[in-house]
Amino acid sequence: MELISPTDFAKEKVLAVQEYALLSAHAIANLFRQPRYFADIVQQADFIGFGSLPIVVLTGFFTGAVLALNSASTLQKFGSLTLIAQLVSVGMVTELGPVLTGLMIAGRNSSGMASELGSMVVTEQIDAMRALGTNPIKKLVTPRVVSTVFMLFFLTIISDLLGLFGGAVISHLVYAIDWHQYWTSAWQALAFRDVFTGLVKPLLFGFIVSTIGCYYGLSARGGTQGVGRATTQAVVAASVLILAVDLFATKLLMAILGNR
Amino acid sequence: MAAPPIAIELPVKFSRESASPVIVFENVSIAFEDKPVLDGISFKLAKGETKAIFGVAGSGKSTLLKLALGLIKPDSGSIYVLGEDIVQKSEEELFELRRKVGIVFQESALFDSLTVRENVAFRLLEEGHISESEIERRVREALSFVELENTVDLFPSELSGGMRRRVAIARAIITEPEILLYDSPTAGLDPVTSTTIVELIVKQRDVYKTSSLLVTHRLQDAFTMASHYFDPKTNHMQPLPPAAIPDVPICFLLLRDGKIIFDGSVKDLAESKDEYIREYIS
Numbered sequence: 001m002e003l004i005s006p007t008d009f010a011k012e013k014v015l016a017v018q019e020y021a022l023l024s025a026h027a028i029a030n031l032f033r034q035p036r037y038f039a040d041i042v043q044q045a046d047f048i049g050f051g052s053l054p055i056v057v058l059t060g061f062f063t064g065a066v067l068a069l070n071s072a073s074t075l076q077k078f079g080s081l082t083l084i085a086q087l088v089s090v091g092m093v094t095e096l097g098p099v100l101t102g103l104m105i106a107g108r109n110s111s112g113m114a115s116e117l118g119s120m121v122v123t124e125q126i127d128a129m130r131a132l133g134t135n136p137i138k139k140l141v142t143p144r145v146v147s148t149v150f151m152l153f154f155l156t157i158i159s160d161l162l163g164l165f166g167g168a169v170i171s172h173l174v175y176a177i178d179w180h181q182y183w184t185s186a187w188q189a190l191a192f193r194d195v196f197t198g199l200v201k202p203l204l205f206g207f208i209v210s211t212i213g214c215y216y217g218l219s220a221r222g223g224t225q226g227v228g229r230a231t232t233q234a235v236v237a238a239s240v241l242i243l244a245v246d247l248f249a250t251k252l253l254m255a256i257l258g259n260r
Numbered sequence: 261m262a263a264p265p266i267a268i269e270l271p272v273k274f275s276r277e278s279a280s281p282v283i284v285f286e287n288v289s290i291a292f293e294d295k296p297v298l299d300g301i302s303f304k305l306a307k308g309e310t311k312a313i314f315g316v317a318g319s320g321k322s323t324l325l326k327l328a329l330g331l332i333k334p335d336s337g338s339i340y341v342l343g344e345d346i347v348q349k350s351e352e353e354l355f356e357l358r359r360k361v362g363i364v365f366q367e368s369a370l371f372d373s374l375t376v377r378e379n380v381a382f383r384l385l386e387e388g389h390i391s392e393s394e395i396e397r398r399v400r401e402a403l404s405f406v407e408l409e410n411t412v413d414l415f416p417s418e419l420s421g422g423m424r425r426r427v428a429i430a431r432a433i434i435t436e437p438e439i440l441l442y443d444s445p446t447a448g449l450d451p452v453t454s455t456t457i458v459e460l461i462v463k464q465r466d467v468y469k470t471s472s473l474l475v476t477h478r479l480q481d482a483f484t485m486a487s488h489y490f491d492p493k494t495n496h497m498q499p500l501p502p503a504a505i506p507d508v509p510i511c512f513l514l515l516r517d518g519k520i521i522f523d524g525s526v527k528d529l530a531e532s533k534d535e536y537i538r539e540y541i542s
Contacts, residue, residue, distance in 0.1 A: 035386070035388055123367060124365045125370075127369065128365055129371075130358075132382050132383045133358045
């Protein structure tokens, strides 16, 4: 393995951040320039949104169910089992729904985008596109960003609902909590700030998933091995960034909207 | 050898001196990771001329084509394409110029998720203002030029290597470019398919008089181009009489260690006393 000096390593990382920032800026700026690729946006929305539905449904349901199961044993000790719905509701809507859905979509779509665009780079299809007078960022990146942000928002809502449903199933079947009581309690526990927080996060995560996937794909070098490396790096970077941004977004939104 | 018919559209009486240059490289240098690839190269491509570029692997032949299209920028020097300084132009400004320049990539670089029709029509579809019927007509015309009309609905993965190159040529010529850039169009192909590709390049040169840069490893391809013309009557290339060969608008450029060591006609190449060149062409 070739050793690299700390200065070169630092320069490489700063350059990568700069390139990522430029790609993201261009992807956003292209929203306001012609031509707009509506057909590509719809195609990507179908692939990202409808294609990710099974994993989002399963993730949401099982997360809500296990959250209910784990928290119930603690709540039981304090005789507060009725709070289970509130706990599942707030936990899913503000945190687990957006983060886990973001992570699942990162696993499925960041890797997909990185491998697809990476393959296009190493087979000179991106150069061919430029040679044919088409801006690859406009044609390939912007539609993916728009579709991911849009679809992750709705996928998160579905995940939240399925999580609440999973919690309800466990609460009713294992702890004999009344359905009506569960849903009323879950609904009443949610404040505006919870819902707002839970719906802002997927917008940020969708942007991270798509831009990171596209960035690593377009940066792929070195044939199929390079594409494989780009795919892995995209998933890792997107996942870590989602968790890091979640922390800062939560803190910021708390500062703006106030604590519970 | 029978002389070709007098009525042929041969590029005879071609004068390199009087033809205006369509591509000019002036002292162009580029390095990748501190390793110089092209070092102060200068040359001109005259209108209607084909310049065959040779060199060992890694000598910067493909880099030269990418520079000519503005896909990469040189570290220093100037590049003029159709009179415009492309080094100073932004990517958006280059898109219009690229409409006048077609390129055939080494591995074809067809979009694998699109059909042959969509690949060939890509540029027209992107322009957005051309009618469906006009696009269909021009796609058929371009595919007919490369004799692949029956492949319109196939995907690139369903085509052979030679067919993919021919589709790439159709995609490059659909907008009737003034300049064509060929990056090793016959690399990795069998001799029969290679001859078909060379015949298409000769056809493009003689029928449409397109200026072109041709990167190749295969000297025999360039010699075939220098010694043949395209006969529209038989729809095949035919050998030229020896007296007509110097009039063919083709010249040779040889790269070595990032520098041009030869830029001249087939006659000059054959008569060169340079040891490396003699070894290269032997």
